[in-house]
Amino acid sequence: MNADSEIADIDAQCWQALQLAVADAESPFRYITLCSVDRQAQPRARILVLRAVSQQERLLEFHTDVRSPKWQEFSAQPKATVLGYAPQERVQVRFEGHVTLHAPGDIHNTKAWQSLSHWTRTTYHGGPPGDELVALPAAELPEAADQLQQPEDGRNRFGVVLFHAVSLDWFRLRRNDNRRAILRYDTMGRVLNGGWVNP
DSSP states (O other), X not given: OXXXXXXXXXXXXXXXXXXXXXXXXXXXXXXXXXXXXXXXXOEEEEEEEOOEEETTTTEEEEEEETTSHHHHHHHHOOEEEEEEEETTTTEEEEEEEEEEEEOTTSHHHHHHHHTSOHHHHGGGOSSOTTSOOOSOOGGGSHHHHHHHOOTTTTGGGEEEXXXXXXXXXXXXXXXXXXXXXXXXXXXXXXXXEEEEEOO
């Protein structure tokens, strides 16, 4: 296998693993770290559920509350990094790129909201993320949740974050020979170039 075909295989396998993670709660790529930069130029990282993947467009979809700090951070600075790690394979994937935000009323947002379960929709109830919690809301008690929370209550707080990858930094940790490859994508999602680099 030549170097070009090996790099192409890494790209295909990586994106296939991400696509499978959308439906597999046990996948190590189901929960991925999304990093932003705040107004003080400080890096901010958090783990989000991977909701959808498009290999052709090099897109990763995440959902969040539009009142959250990350939504505000991405509104001001769309550059982002995505980091995932598969411990059994000892593979790290790190994407560089930018995000686009889809607020309530947007077509993509509406489609994503419609795909959510009742339970997932209820996670957008309550006060803004990060606000002080004075007391445990009664609605968080299992017996009260269905009575007090209506499916559409969080509709105007639901946001979609689409991450557009422009590069992939792939790293495999091995006992004697760590391996690392970097790929870059063009605006159409095609592999522009790629090759092996020192770990």
